Amino acid sequence: MVVQVELPTNSTADQTDQLLNELSTYLLEEEGDVVDSVFAVNGFSFAGRGQNSGLAFVQLKPWEERKRSVFDLQASAMQRFSEVKAGTALAFAPPAIQELGNATGFNLFLQDYRGEGHEQLMQVRGQFLAEASKHPALTLVRPNGKPDEPQYQVIIDDEKARALGVTLAEVNRTMSTAWGSSYVNDFIDRGRVKRVYVQGIPQARITPEDFNKWYVRNKNGQMVSFASFATGKWVYGSPKLERYNGVPAIEILGEPAPGYSSGDAMRAVEEIAAKLPSGVSLAWTGLSYEERLSGSQAPALYALSIVAVFLCLAALYESWSIPFSVLLVVPLGVIGTVAATLMRGLENDAFFQIGLLTTVGLCAKNAILIVEFAKDLHEKGGRTLVQAAIEASRLRLRPIIMTSLAFTMGVIPLAISSGASSGSKHAIGTGVIGGMVTATFLAIFFIPLFYVVVSSLFTKKARNTSATTAEEPSA
Structure with a gap:
């Protein structure tokens, strides 16, 4: 079984570790008749990377040593995880066929094939999740992605940049090197080839005001201050660009409710998707796509x-x-x-x-x-x-x-x-x-x-x- 943990955006890695340790202790002690070991990792999950994300891989005991199945364990674990206040914890079984999805249940994408924009797609996602939570055939319907988080948007004045002889390519290269890193070359160290990376010192890339400390070389070889042609502001946005079939999309996961088959759940999803605004389409993926294809x-x-x-x-x-x-x-x-x-x-x-x-x-x-x-x-x-x-x-x-x-x-x-x-x-x-x-x-x-x-x-x-x-x- 797999446990996925998501904390609020401003959470630290220590808080994520604390929650993972709490859940691991519960699984090993209170579910010890089923659970053999727990391996927890911090910093990433199936939804994305971040210090507020974590995964725990739960190893079950052999069948001859336990009486309960993974689905029984999942049900009891979800009941316990509902009491977690520090974040969101989900327990799910792996898919029946590996490499076709990350979890059991259905898997789909909501596609913005008209290019309405990220905000409109997020509103449609909220409408879809609200309708799915009311349907008796569906359970654990959730987005498989990171929520929108604060981002610092850099606004470049193209006219000022051209007047100063600064190209957009040079601006991007300087920003990626200063705030990220750039590969330069290789060197030999004790018989082994190692790479050389260049990046700004930590003191020069901590706060948004540090952008004003950087300079960009123009076409004439002169150094131009970043503040002379760029400004910035805080906005909310998606931490990653997600696309499916070449168009912006959002991934949705879910499971059929007890007493319903996967086919019943997929039909319920299609009924909900038919009520969504025009411009947003439904696309099955993973095992759900194969099931829909074989069903026809x-x-x-x-x-x-x-x-x-x-x-x-x-x-x-x-x-x-x-x-x-x-x-x-x-x-x-x-x-x-x-x-x-x-x-x-x-x-x-x-x-x-x-x-x-x-x-x-x-x-x-x-x-x-x-x-x-x-x-x-x-x-x-x-x-x-x-x-x-x-x-x-x-x-x-x-x-x-x-x-x-x-x-x-x-x-x-x-x-x-x-x-x-x-x-x-x-x-x-x-x-x-x-x-x-x-x-x-x-x-x-x-x-x-x-x-x-x-x-x-x-x-x-x-x-x-x-x-x-x-x-x-x-x-």
Whole structure:
């Protein structure tokens, strides 16, 4: 787990260290049954750099030594962090896929694609956060960036600077060297190459009035006082320039509330973004972008899977009716998978989709066991469609029950597992169990019905086609 700390802008590094030590002590002592160690650093966070920022990386104990998950620890830690008055502390789990974001949940950017300005973008951000805090599907919605802070703005009079022969490039170079540093060259020190940097002495770069102590060389080589062409004032501004897709943007992080999936949270965010003023757009990034992209492709992939199964069955049995009879049973298993997932409060994620595709295959397997026997009894045994369907159901009832029960018992450990990767196991196991229950006990009654109905329709169509063909020569 990761803990991110942000103190007010004028806070010192000692105050940040004090808060980090306080939180580390709490995690090690009061959450010692889960936490193994805490590594805290000062001076930066995922929001940016600064002496008022800090991060703590919380190492959890192995699964066999603890009973609570990282999400349980996060919930209890956030309850404790809400009492912190010195600053803001957030606890969150790392993303499911590393390098795709910094935290679990959703990740987005609010883009100012019309160039309305930083102040307008900050107002829109405040409106967005206010609406998100009221939505029941969202929690821990926060900006991932440093707040505006006091800055000293240097105003250069271009006309005076040109009259004095001072170029803007020389002004920038002098300021960056005096108040920052500039790389000059290298030198050899005891066999190692080291760099030489030039910067102003501390006494000449402490207060804004120190700008008047500096001089800039003009085109004629003369030294011109900084105060002769520049003034300054205090303003509020962003500590960093943040852009996304080439336009000014602000990053927003958040998580779905308990009982809601990431898809529910993303739809809620899009509803809120639709109410924002024109000129500001929403752009997903990280795992959220991949989820939105894969979500739009899921229906096409499901359809392609069913078409592939249909064509394989049609080629195997050299019939169009049997594939239809088999695939009509698939919704029965899908209903069970969806119902079991919803009853347990799980999400519609990639693991749910894996379980759903597994259920589709198992439903088709059960249907094939009955339809194949019914087809042989009807074509080779001289039975009617109804008699063949009933007899096939009676003969194949035990194999269907045995195979379905064996498979269901095999995935029960997934549904009740704990420890590492238990979330994915719960999603697959729960979905498959729910699908197998409905596919087994409902399909026993519906497979014969679907076979009789579909075969009757195809038989009538074949008879009508044969009759029409026979009448054409006589005509």
